[in-house]
Amino acid sequence: MRYYQLCEDGAPRLALETADSVYDLTAAKPRLQTFEDLLAAADIANQSIDAVADQLLEDAVVLPSEPVEDHAATTPVSSGEVWAAGVTYRISEKARQAESSMPDMYIDVYESDRPEVFFKATPNRTVGPDEAVGIRADSEWDVPEPELGIVLSGGEIVGYTIGNDMSSRSIEGENPLYLPQAKVYDRCCSIGPCIRSADSISDPHDLEMWMTITRDGELRYDESTSTSKMVRSVEELTEYYVKHNAVPDVSVLLTGTSLVPDEGFTLHEGDVIEIGIEEIGTLTNTVVEV
CATH class of the missing domain: 3.10.330 (Vcp-like ATPase; Chain A, domain 2)
Structure with a gap:
């Protein structure tokens, strides 16, 4: 449903x-x-x-x-907070290493017991379907990150949605301590178009996921993957998110991405991003500079 x-x-x-x-x-x-x-x-x-x-x-x-x-x-849910997990796919680890001035620090994140879990957005920074996501005016390299989103109520998984964890790779790459500025800003996150109930999802760890980016009517990016490539389970990520943490009554936890545009690609104003996940739907957003 x-x-x-x-x-x-x-x-x-x-x-x-x-x-x-x-x-x-x-x-x-x-x-x-x-x-x-x-x-x-x-x-x-x-x-x-x-x-x-x-x-x-x-x-x-x-x-x-x-x-x-x-x-x-x-926006399908007025989430009190949106959090996100990083380096949950092998390609994400490689992308972080490629952009960073300190690449070795990302090796242990992918293989360690403790996942990377970080704060992403508040409701006023989050947009819904057909609204505009933002790229920072002080950033030179910006990408979308399509992700399966876990919808939580009282810390329990009640459903799934689609999330776009917008990221400034140039800011994040300068220094890992700049991660909050690369991730948290106006229009930095979109979720939608719906919430698929957890009971009606066959297996969240085996869903096809795809993303397209169109510029001036021309397809600039078109790739697909599967959540089966995620090294963490949704239960494990949820456990670390709620552990010793006063989480809101309703929240969303994004689970990381394995769709990363090539290093030469950066988003422009007016680009159209479409993210689809099997059994959930398609989330569409345009891009504006903020």
Whole structure:
């Protein structure tokens, strides 16, 4: 089941996409306007989110047949925080080494027991589908990083989404201590277009993932990979994220990328980034300078 956050006349509405139709859950239960409302209802009822939603389908309004993204889909969850994991794929380790003035420090991260987990974004730095992600005006080398996102409630995995961990490789490469500036800034992160419930994902460690980048109508990047290449499990990354950490009630943890454009490539204003993950959907963003 896929959950979308819609906006109609400035008011939030929660939609559910099944194999057959798209349903307006808010029409069935007006107080159920957001994914967080659904989480709260599931907690009170001591049921899964899919079980609660399924009980509302009989009274829910069926939305028109065009793609649900056409219904003004917004960021699918108002995550209190977005965190991210790094160097979880072999290609990410090599990319970090290539850009860095201190490459040896990344070797142990990929192979060590403790993963790299870092703060990524707050809600005001995060955008949703069809909104613009940012590249820093003081950066010379900028790339998107497509990632599987874990959606957590109370530290427990409740779903998955798509994330774009925008990064300034030139700033990060100058010195590892500059990582926060390379990762955390205005419009540095996008998530969406939906949340796929954890119970309806066959295996988060075996999903095809792809990314395209288009500039002035010309395809500049087109590659695919699989989450099966990730050296960490989603459970392991979640464990280290919540360990000794006062996490928000609802948060998103991005799991790292194995799709890295060549060293000669950098994003420009106006570029269009599309990131797709099997069983979840496609997240589309344009690029602006911030």
